[in-house]
Amino acid sequence: MTVTYVIDGAEVTGLDRFWQVIGAAVNGPGGYFGNNLDALADCLSGGYGTPDDGDFTIEWRRPDLSRRALGHEETVRTLQRRLERAHSTGKAAVQARLDAARAGRGPTVFDELVQVIEETAPGVLRLG
Template sequence: MDDTGRVMDRRAIGFDAEWTRPSVLGGALVDVLLTVDADALPGSAARPVWRSWRAGPPLRPGSWRGLSTAAKKAWQTLALDLREPGPDRSGGEYHVDGRAVEDEAGLHCAIGEALLGPGGYYGWGWDALSDCLGGGFGLVPPFTLHWHDFAATERELAEEHAPAGGLGYPEELARELERHGVTVVRA
């Protein structure tokens, strides 16, 4: 929960009751040992992100920069879960800084921030981006996205998504945006 008592994240975790026995406190109380699968718990990368969002979504652009990939994924989960979508709007010009992108998760953080402001969510991967383009996330095409230093994004993600003679992830993403009616200006 954040500082105002609002739920920041919900996780369904199963647990097993390993044993029960009369409580050491006596009376009708029972002691129970519960175990949980560690894979169901959020990783340690989520903790600093949760701390930074406790007072609410970030106000400063680029607060996600420099985080690990796992932390950026936790960032995007909070951005999705804590968003307060208003009615969808269209139009406008938006700017994403391609130099700030270190990995695919960072690219999606950068796009969400460019389109919806700090802490904005506009998909955390390919399918989620397509969902956002269909409406319900605050902005629908047509609009214009100026992708500054596009070549820097391509270079940075080349190792993560080495195209074997094909398009790199940034170019594929730009083309997907264009197929949905977004004008992508690669600069």
């Protein structure tokens, strides 16, 4: 039997809030289901609240609201934080992404989250 976890796009007001919303959806209030893209991929791979057989769906309702909240403005904020922590060998790449995001170009935080979910757990995500 497929377990469905629901994310309400209206509750996703930024990336930090996304981690809280998905954590609560999967593991109840205050629950954990990642706090960065790598951790999200790990959680999607199993052992962090989803069924052992992998039979689950993430239903992201009103994704248009999340798409706006996790758009280029939030992407700029997120990339600025990454740039502060980036190793010297990776700073140029992060800076290039940051410059693009400031210009309203390139993938957004929303796009990255969707990509990680779709690549790590194909067929799990339902937008809408």
